[in-house]
Amino acid sequence: MSGVTVIAVIASAIRLATPLLLSALGGVFSERSGVVNIGLEGIMIFGAFFSVLFTHITGNAWIGVVAAIIFGIVMAALLAVVSINLKGNQIIAGTAVNLLAAALTAFFLELIWHRSGSTPICPDMLTSNPIRVLEKLPVIGDLFKQFTPFIYIAIVLTFVTYYILWKTPWGLHVRAVGEHPKAADTVGIGVYKTRWICVLLSGVLAGLSGACLSIGTVGLFREGMVAGKGFIALAAMVFGKWHPIGAMGASFFFGICLAIQIQAQSFGLDVPGEFLAMVPYVATIIVLIGVVGKAVAPKADGQPYEKDEA
Amino acid sequence: MKKALAIVLSLLLVFGMVACGGGAEVEEGPLVVLITDTGGLGDESFNDSAWAGFQRAETELGVQIQVIESATSDDYLPNISAAVEAGAALIICNGFLMAEATQQGAEQYPDQAFALVDSADAQAPNILNLTFNEQEGSFLVGVAAAAMTESNVIGFVGGIQLPLIEKFQFGFQAGVKAANPDAQVLINYTQSFSDSALGKENALAQNKLGADVIYHASGGCGIGVIQAAGEQDFWAIGVDQDQSALDPDHVLCSMIKRVDVATFNAIKMVVDGEFEGGGYVFSLADEGIGAGDEAGNLPADVLASIEVWKEKIVNGEFEVPYDANTFANFSL
Known part of the structure; x- marks a missing residue:
């Protein structure tokens, strides 16, 4: 393989990994605070749809990004109400979010554009590299040619997430709430408030991830375009051991598996696609059964917190 | 009280549905x-x-x-x-x-x-x-691709690799081979009919290897192929319907399947x-199958040569290959 090809494969892997990473970061926030967020897929669908809608209305893709974040928060708020305040089953609440998002977007599509399946192409997109200077770099300049703004955003947010969760007092609170909410409550940390903020943050990140798939990749919304990426993002989060940097590594690993498969096919090598499509899931299972180090979920992950009234 | 309210509401809902259902039954055709x-x-x-x-x-x-x-x-x-x-x-x-x-x-x-x-x-x-007979229409767009390529590298992006989609692939490859034996065809399958992002990545990878005309038979992934063509300025070939409206400057033509x-x-x-x-x-x-060019991107000589091949196929002068075997035995 020539250097150009290696760069092309890496670039492709990074593009494929970005939506996974953004969503996985959302999962890290939510689950570190003790709320399992299986609704990432649904929030992504919402983000993908509303970013396209508002780009159509305003003609500006950045406003579309803001819309994706806002509607991501709306979807996440639904999950938060059910799983934090009403103490409902988080898995079921997340599944409901997924079903609701898929159905609502299909309905809005019909309502707004009077067609089903897909929207028209957006007048504005975010598919080109915003930092042109990087393309002039020797050797790796090519890498940046098709870097969308979302790639830079995702990388920055990974470190921001790490900083917030591990280097600030509030981050410590979040992790305490996710491990032992009762103890956290005893020392005066608002468990509900902390969980709310974290779930809403997961809405921000998964919404962004959806926008990355629509206006950041193909410039329109199509039903089914999220294609299970919310679940692969969850797998990336687990594979990354509920850690932002780990999630980044895991997303890139999943991305590179796909990119290598694509490249191998183009070269005419016969790598069964089904086999490589399994990699994310197999890797996650291997991590979960403790073959490569141990992945331990936050202790109170998935458990609603019942405040003692006494 | 709450229960009674719930019952009343659900009854209302049921009646509402029945009423809607009734309204739709206008006396008309089957x-x-x-x-x-x-x-x-x-x-x-x-x-x-x-x-x-x-x-x-x-x-x-x-x-x-x-x-x-x-x-x-x-x-x-x-x-x-x-x-x-x-x-x-x-x-x-x-x-x-x-x-x-x-x-x-x-x-x-x-x-x-x-x-x-x-x-x-x-x-x-x-x-x-x-x-x-998708292979016949695919053959014709293959002829178009072979005529329009400058790099002599052509791409095919399929959805899930099934015998049906292989009919498109082998028909297309045969068309390329018939019109331009020197051209190479890269074959990719996305293993999906809906993941547009994957369609785009597959097309970008082929383009990086020199492909300047890419034919897709991948349903919803195809929008990604066409998007990639717009960004990197190469030709995409649409499928099933005339897809030129998606990007008239980059959709060369389409294999039309008159579903x-x-x-x-x-x-x-x-x-x-x-x-x-x-x-x-x-x-x-x-005419259940054909090649269409609503955007008018095909020059007259290419259109003419498509017409010639079409004539030969319709007259039964040769059979267009539709799987690996028939393609291996294909020669003119």
Whole structure:
């Protein structure tokens, strides 16, 4: 393989990994605070749809990004109400979010554009590299040619997430709430408030991830375009051991598996696609059964917190 | 109190539904129902084309039309049952993915007329199989690709690698080989019909290796292929419908598969009372398959050479390959 090809494969892997990473970061926030967020897929669908809608209305893709974040928060708020305040089953609440998002977007599509399946192409997109200077770099300049703004955003947010969760007092609170909410409550940390903020943050990140798939990749919304990426993002989060940097590594690993498969096919090598499509899931299972180090979920992950009234 | 309220509300809801259902039953022509595969409407391609045939039948034949979109493959059979219960005179199952469900449905409802597009795998006296010689149309766009490439590298992006999609691939490869034996064809399969991002990555990878004309047969992934063509300035070739509206400057031409003609004809048979099970194959000869260039990107000489090849195929001078075997034995 020539250097150009290696760069092309890496670039492709990074593009494929970005939506996974953004969503996985959302999962890290939510689950570190003790709320399992299986609704990432649904929030992504919402983000993908509303970013396209508002780009159509305003003609500006950045406003579309803001819309994706806002509607991501709306979807996440639904999950938060059910799983934090009403103490409902988080898995079921997340599944409901997924079903609701898929159905609502299909309905809005019909309502707004009077067609089903897909929207028209957006007048504005975010598919080109915003930092042109990087393309002039020797050797790796090519890498940046098709870097969308979302790639830079995702990388920055990974470190921001790490900083917030591990280097600030509030981050410590979040992790305490996710491990032992009762103890956290005893020392005066608002468990509900902390969980709310974290779930809403997961809405921000998964919404962004959806926008990355629509206006950041193909410039329109199509039903089914999220294609299970919310679940692969969850797998990336687990594979990354509920850690932002780990999630980044895991997303890139999943991305590179796909990119290598694509490249191998183009070269005419016969790598069964089904086999490589399994990699994310197999890797996650291997991590979960403790073959490569141990992945331990936050202790109170998935458990609603019942405040003692006494 | 709460319980009573809940009961009242649910009763209201039920009555509401009944009322709506009643309102829809206007005395008109027979009801025909389209059930899409998981690709769904709005693919600007296969399912939309089938629906176009329904819309034509609504205006020309006065039938009532309805579409049921399948979210997952588990929905196929329940959707068929729903269509039967709605009193459909004909149920058209769109796509080979629905073959198994159609077979089960046809056995469960032996008096119900079914048509299955794109597959002959389900066989029953009440199933009409509507299939196409996609390899013939793919051959023609292959000729176009071979004429337009400057790098002599051409790409093919398929959806899930199934015998049906391989018909597109081998027909296309044969067309390229016939018109330009020096050109190389890169083959990629996305293993999806909906993941547009994957379609784009596959096309970008092929373009990086020099492909400057890329033909896709990948449903919803195709929008990604066309998007990549726009960004990197190469030619994409559309499929099933004329897809030039998506990007008139980068969609060279499209392989046209007149699913609309197939669905319209099937509906017409029912309206005329001539429906019977069996098979019908659409081909270049009856215009059920073709190559289209609405945006006018093909120069006159290329159009002329497409016409020449088309003539040869229609006259039966050679058979267009449709799988690995026939392609290996293909020579002119």
